[in-house]
Amino acid sequence: SAVISQKPSRDICQRGTSLTIQCQVDSQVTMMFWYRQQPGQSLTLIATANQGSEATYESGFVIDKFPISRPNLTFSTLTVSNMSPEDSSIYLCSVVVHGNEQFFGPGTRLTVL
Amino acid sequence: GENVEQHPSTLSVQEGDSAVIKCTYSDSASNYFPWYKQELGKRPQLIIDIRSNVGEKKDQRIAVTLNKTAKHFSLHITETQPEDSAVYFCAASTDTGNQFYFGTGTSLTVIP
Numbered sequence: 001s002a003v004i005s006q007k008p009s010r011d012i013c014q015r016g017t018s019l020t021i022q023c024q025v026d027s028q029v030t031m032m033f034w035y036r037q038q039p040g041q042s043l044t045l046i047a048t049a050n051q052g053s054e055a056t057y058e059s060g061f062v063i064d065k066f067p068i069s070r071p072n073l074t075f076s077t078l079t080v081s082n083m084s085p086e087d088s089s090i091y092l093c094s095v096v097v098h099g100n101e102q103f104f105g106p107g108t109r110l111t112v113l
Numbered sequence: 114g115e116n117v118e119q120h121p122s123t124l125s126v127q128e129g130d131s132a133v134i135k136c137t138y139s140d141s142a143s144n145y146f147p148w149y150k151q152e153l154g155k156r157p158q159l160i161i162d163i164r165s166n167v168g169e170k171k172d173q174r175i176a177v178t179l180n181k182t183a184k185h186f187s188l189h190i191t192e193t194q195p196e197d198s199a200v201y202f203c204a205a206s207t208d209t210g211n212q213f214y215f216g217t218g219t220s221l222t223v224i225p
Contacts (some may be wrong), residue, residue: 041217042215042216100147101147101159102206104157104158106156
């Protein structure tokens, strides 16, 4: 498995501001993802964080709104920019290790007022 | 792209009974099917998975079956306990692990 930490665990932000979420893994991993989970909903993939190149975004998500950094194989950040109340959600990072097993971070609960 | 459907959306069972959750997928290229359990306020946890070269896999009280021809797979929980109460998600992926498609989730309640 993999030990994954995220910071912050939760935050309350004002609309129009930005928040950067950090994801740290205890081992080097190739595949790292960012998901959003609305209350009572399933997981929606935002993007794949690629080390050394631009992230790959899913339909409906753009780099200007959700810039992602992946400076090395153990760390990534997701920024939620120019936030609105609709961005209130739980944001989770995940990694895929040997055998395609995917493990999730503890999540960041974001509330935008 | 892949489309994963999951049923039922909610399920209530008496403690000790069995629970079955079913998922279907559309892309025949999918060959890895994990199941996640998410307790309230917690992260999704991988509980069992199955690959397309296997028809059934069991781990204590949980088992997963796969029918490649029909493109469906199921999670079976026997002798349910109150601590099994959670939301369960199925997913489909491929060998490369570069994309996971999730079902919509099943909220399981085990009544003591």
